[in-house]
Amino acid sequence: TLEKGERLGVLGFNGAGKSTLLKTVAGVLKPTKGSVTVHGVIAPLLELGAGFDSNYSGKENIFLYGATMGYSRKYIESKYDEIVEFSELKDFIDVPVKNYSSGMRARLGFAIATAVEPEVLILDEVLSVGDAKFRQKSENKVRSMFDRGVTVLFVSHSTEQVRRLCDKAIILQKGQIIASGEVNEVCDKYDVMVNKK
Numbered sequence: 001t002l003e004k005g006e007r008l009g010v011l012g013f014n015g016a017g018k019s020t021l022l023k024t025v026a027g028v029l030k031p032t033k034g035s036v037t038v039h040g041v042i043a044p045l046l047e048l049g050a051g052f053d054s055n056y057s058g059k060e061n062i063f064l065y066g067a068t069m070g071y072s073r074k075y076i077e078s079k080y081d082e083i084v085e086f087s088e089l090k091d092f093i094d095v096p097v098k099n100y101s102s103g104m105r106a107r108l109g110f111a112i113a114t115a116v117e118p119e120v121l122i123l124d125e126v127l128s129v130g131d132a133k134f135r136q137k138s139e140n141k142v143r144s145m146f147d148r149g150v151t152v153l154f155v156s157h158s159t160e161q162v163r164r165l166c167d168k169a170i171i172l173q174k175g176q177i178i179a180s181g182e183v184n185e186v187c188d189k190y191d192v193m194v195n196k197k
Contacts, residue, residue: 002168004039004119005149009162009183011190012172018155021172022122025153040119040151043069051109054098058089058108061097065112079115086141087111088134107134114141121145124155139165159187 002008010018023029025036051068052061062083066076084090087107089100097105113121121142142152142165156162162169162183169186171179171193179189 002151002153004151005146006168007146007152007154007166009166009169009187010153010155010172011157011159011162011169011186013193015174016172017175018172019124020175022124022153022155025120026122038120041070041116042120042122043113043116043118052097052105055096057096058087058093058100061108062112065109066116069116069118071116075116083108083111083115086115086137103131103134110138110141114138114145117145117148118150120151120153122153125157159191163187 010021012018020029024031025038026042027036027038051065053064056064062080063073063076066079067073084093087104087110089104089108092100092104097108100108123142139161146152152165154162154165166183168181169179169183169190170177171186171190179186
């Protein structure tokens with residue numbers, strides 16, 4: 001159970017089930033066992049740019065993405081300038097997304113998901129994209145959301161990032177939780193596992 005405002009880091013080697021867990025929480029996949037109950041609006045940032053229509057412009061995709069998250073056009077209009085400014089894509093916002101680099105897609109997706117003020121933010125490796133300046137800017141944006149009590153599920157291979165952003169962590173192995181608890185304690189265990197590999 002993850003309570004409102006808690007920030008959970010999800011660690012594990014490739015194939016451990018990290019992305020599957022996040023997709024299940026986001027409602028993209030159905031659980032094969034058990035159940036998932038989520039309270040509040042979820043902003044999932046799973047695959048970068050997932051949910052975008054490549055033939056539409058960045059601007060059109062902002063409204064499309066917002067609608068799929070359940071927001072009104074009026075609400076997205078009120079957030080539009082903030083999204084464009086944060087994404088740093090002003091000069092490309094009318095260009096079809098199929099012409100965007102993966103980094104541009106990631107920036108746009110991140111800007112939308114964080115501007116709409118969700119209750120639950122799901123981040124799958126998204127803070128590792130873009131240049132160092134944008135990564136720092138993104139991390140700062142996520143931190144600013146903590147004050148509003150946003151709940152975060154964060155997958156990363158970087159225990160440094162998990163330690164900075166999370167208060168709890170788990171380690172997954174073959175779909176099972178093999179460690180759970182306070183972030184530094186769990187990250188220490190994961191660092192030992194990585195060094196043994």
